[in-house]
Amino acid sequence: MFTLFCVSRRRASALSALLASVALAASTSIAHAAVGQIKLAALGDDASxxxxxxxxxxxxxxQRGPFELSLAVDAPPATARSNGRLVVISHGSGGNAWVHADLARALVNEGFVVAFPLHRGDNSADPGKPGPDSWKQRPAEVSxxxxxxxxxxxxxPGIDFNRVGMYGMSAGGHTALSMAGGAWSPGNFRRHCEAHIDEDFATCVGLIVRHSSGWVGALKxxxxxxxxxxxFDDxxxxxxxxxxxxxxxxxxPAASDFELSSLTSPRVPLAFVTAGRDAWLVPKFHSERVLAACTTCIRLADMPSAGHGALLSPFPPGISGLLADLLNDPPGFDRSQLPAVDARIVGFFRQHLIGAPASTAVAP
Known part of the structure; x- marks a missing residue:
């Protein structure tokens, strides 16, 4: 039922410094390698x-699901082309690695190794248990x-496991906030929906039913x-x-159930990518809520005309119904800006994991 796939003036200088480092691209270029792809054996009950x-x-x-991708499958790694850092990506509910293949390529082009856990009970092949059960287990699956x-x-041998990066989108963004030190409870989610179900209906109800008005809406x-x-009584x-x-x-990120005090000053550098026309996770109850409370977070990229599915790249073809309404790009959104958003994410990880500017970063 509950399917779910920071900048103030005092933080402006930190963001300006990041963007300045991003703009210094040229001097530290890494020659792009090909992108290898392999599946590692599962640990315990986890998927590969x-x-x-x-x-x-x-x-x-x-062919990977509905996507034709260019990859070197099961190829040996080119250790000399690696920058020695790992980034883990947490997909949204009903998701998988392939809808973030463009970001993975941007990271690999900068020398990162990128790992995708497949979250049990909350992925494209096994979507039956989204919501709190998944939220509880997802961070451990990242670890x-x-x-x-x-x-x-x-x-x-080629990776420094003391400096790992983590990116998550939607429900994966919930996982990301947990990895940054956030504390959440099912009870907080319940209270959010009791107060704001009409304004944030898709968050509270998911894909089961559309929001409507009148007596039918009241019954729903x-x-x-x-x-x-x-x-959500816990x-x-x-x-x-x-x-x-x-x-x-x-x-x-899904963020309505987090204790804001736990994210006022996260234990690690924390950045957000926001979408102004997100109808699934209405920003003022999720990303904007945390950004307003966080004293150290930055808004890495903002896409005012983007919907919830903007960060799915490549975008899954052939979706329909309510899912399409919640994920499709709103009229006027230009997907040509996504490589620049990916470049900012890459630049953030280079800055905080390596201490070097990204060679491909371009400001949107």
Missing amino acids: VTLFYPTDATEQKV RAIDAVAQDPRFA RWVALAVIRSR DTLHTHHDPRVAAVVAGV
Whole structure:
């Protein structure tokens, strides 16, 4: 039912410094390697981890779900082309690695190794248990994805596991906030929906039913709130700490259930990518809520005309119905800006994991 895929004046100088470093592109260019892709064996009950990485092998066209991608599958890593850093990406509810392949390529082009855990019960092949059960287990799945890379003799020797980056989008953004030190509870989600279900209906109800007005809408709200009160009756705060994670980016995150005090000063550098016309996770209840409270966060990129699905790149074809209404790009949104957004994410991780400007970053 509950499917879910920071800048003030005093923070402006930090953002300006980041953008200045991003603009200094030229002097530290890394020659682009091909993009390798491999699956690492699962740890415990987890699904396999999808890994993207620099390789000197030749890419070939491969089919991954509905996408034709250019990858060097099962190719040996090119250690000399790596920058020695790992970034873990957490997909949204019902998602997978392929809808973030463009960002993975941008990171690999800068020398990063990129790992995607497939979140159990909340992915494209197994979508049956989104919501609190998934939110509780997702951060540990990120940590075990790091473990899986650290145990692989082909990749582990070339990576500094004390400086890992983490990016998450939507429900993956919820995971990202947890990895940055955020504390959340199901009870907070319940209280949010009790107060704001009409304004943030898709967050509270997901894909089960459309929002409507009149007596039909009132009945939908009554049923939804009854279910929410039954499922989200626990005020236990959930946290996760992995000291290896040293920088975090949250893209259009689900955030209404976080204790703001836990994200006032996150334990690691935390940046946000926001979408002004997000109808699934209405910004004022999610990303903007945290940005207003956080004293150290930055808004890495803002897309005022973007909807919730803007950060899915490549975008999944053939979706329809309510899902399409919530994910499709609003009229006027220009996807040509997405490479620049990816470049800012890459630049953020280079700055905070390596201390160097990105060679491909371009400001949108």
